[in-house]
Amino acid sequence: MERSRTNAGHASVMPRTSAARPGRGGRRRAGALGRVLLSAVLGLGVAAAPAAATSADGDCNPEPGVVKLPGGEPWAQKRLDIKTAWRLSTGAGVRVAIIDSGLDVKHPQLPWLSDFVDFTGTGYTDCVGHGTAVTGIIAGRVYPGVAFHGVAPRATVMVLKQSSQAEGHVATLAAAIDKAVQLKADVINISIKAADNPALKAAVRNALARDVVIVAAAGNITDKKEDVPAYPGSYEGVLAVGSATPDGRRADSSNTATPVGVLGPGVGIIAPWPGRSYKLDLEGSSFGAAYVSGTAALVRARFPQLDQEQVRRRIIATADGSVGKGTGAGMVNPVQAVSAVLPFEPAGRPMVAAPPPAPIAADAIAKVPPQNAGARNTALAVTAGALILTAVAGALALVLPLGRSRGWRTGPPNDVS
Numbered sequence: 001m002e003r004s005r006t007n008a009g010h011a012s013v014m015p016r017t018s019a020a021r022p023g024r025g026g027r028r029r030a031g032a033l034g035r036v037l038l039s040a041v042l043g044l045g046v047a048a049a050p051a052a053a054t055s056a057d058g059d060c061n062p063e064p065g066v067v068k069l070p071g072g073e074p075w076a077q078k079r080l081d082i083k084t085a086w087r088l089s090t091g092a093g094v095r096v097a098i099i100d101s102g103l104d105v106k107h108p109q110l111p112w113l114s115d116f117v118d119f120t121g122t123g124y125t126d127c128v129g130h131g132t133a134v135t136g137i138i139a140g141r142v143y144p145g146v147a148f149h150g151v152a153p154r155a156t157v158m159v160l161k162q163s164s165q166a167e168g169h170v171a172t173l174a175a176a177i178d179k180a181v182q183l184k185a186d187v188i189n190i191s192i193k194a195a196d197n198p199a200l201k202a203a204v205r206n207a208l209a210r211d212v213v214i215v216a217a218a219g220n221i222t223d224k225k226e227d228v229p230a231y232p233g234s235y236e237g238v239l240a241v242g243s244a245t246p247d248g249r250r251a252d253s254s255n256t257a258t259p260v261g262v263l264g265p266g267v268g269i270i271a272p273w274p275g276r277s278y279k280l281d282l283e284g285s286s287f288g289a290a291y292v293s294g295t296a297a298l299v300r301a302r303f304p305q306l307d308q309e310q311v312r313r314r315i316i317a318t319a320d321g322s323v324g325k326g327t328g329a330g331m332v333n334p335v336q337a338v339s340a341v342l343p344f345e346p347a348g349r350p351m352v353a354a355p356p357p358a359p360i361a362a363d364a365i366a367k368v369p370p371q372n373a374g375a376r377n378t379a380l381a382v383t384a385g386a387l388i389l390t391a392v393a394g395a396l397a398l399v400l401p402l403g404r405s406r407g408w409r410t411g412p413p414n415d416v417s
Contacts, residue, residue: 065277076265091152097180100131136272151294191286256326264288303350
């Protein structure tokens with residue numbers, strides 16, 4: 001996982017036999033989870049997790065966020081022009097599995113879960129905040145008065161809690177991928193950096209063979225020693241995502257050793273956060289990956305007959321263009337991804353799904369142009385004149401034959417005087 005650069009560049013997964021490594025400079029490990037009453041949390045109809053979890057380390061205490069966002073739409077949403085993409089796709093019907101640190105299910109913008117799988121025994125609570133932020137970016141719902149929203153707000157979300165802290169185990173990550181496949185995920189988001197591992201590689205290969213799009217973070221670095229390939233992002237067939245700045249270049253913290261497919265917004269990111277709040281100024285390829293996973297959901301909903309490889313190729317082909325090492329095809333472009341006609345796709349493909357039946361928000365579709373009053377009045381006058389002429393013609397058709405039969409004389413028809 002990645003968290004904000006003020007706390008950590010990324011988090012990693014480790015073999016189960018390894019002792020937990022201490023976090024890098026500034027990383028604050030949250031305490032273990034306090035008791036949570038899962039069956040009572042918003043009354044969600046999802047799989048039950050353990051009823052409680054405690055630890056000698058203390059209660060779960062994620063870093064604080066802000067309750068109210070600053071004015072204006074976040075730069076990432078404006079740069080990607082997400083609302084324009086909604087005219088063609090909102091991700092409806094696509095199942096996105098998010099393997100991360102859990103989810104704050106009380107946040108008003110976070111979607112209802114279809115499934116929740118806890119590999120940690122600690123329940124829903126997100127003690128890191130990372131999973132809540134990633135989920136919000138992928139599929140956060142539109143909420144009145146809030147400028148933030150996710151990329152694919154009508155996608156179906158499955159949360160697989162792989163770690164309750166900043167670090168997890170690679171075996172758990174592999175198991176979570178396998179479980180996501182069993183739950184029939186269409187897209188899997190993995191904002192996690194791990195080392196190469198046979199079990200992880202096998203889980204990725206199985207998911208790709210089952211037609212699942214896998215999007216993974218390229219990983220973050222603070223010095224050149226850390227610039228080594230990250231997994232599963234470096235496995236063939238996985239769409240690895242680097243971190244981009246608002247001007248579209250690669251962030252200095254974004255790994256260049258991982259074979260990046262595209263960039264996603266990853267600096268100065270705003271996202272939902274535990275405590276019904278928001279976190280400002282997040283940084284990391286984790287969040288870039290979330291924007292690309294949301295785009296993958298839009299593409300799969302728009303072009304349901306494309307397989308996972310074609311979806312990945314479409315996202316790469318429609319990106320904004322490379323800007324140097326570690327940038328792949330450049331910034332992801334959701335609008336082009338759901339609308340472009342690509343020369344390498346077979347004739348008659350891709351099969352296009354119908355656009356959403358209703359807008360996500362009032363400003364998500366083009367407004368009806370105002371009526372021209374002058375043109376309207378002219379049209380009414382012409383119509384009325386036509387009706388009058390028709391009535392006159394009908395009357396003449398009746399009167400003229402009658403006049404001829406009477407010799408055009410006045411008086412009743414039988415008058416012979």
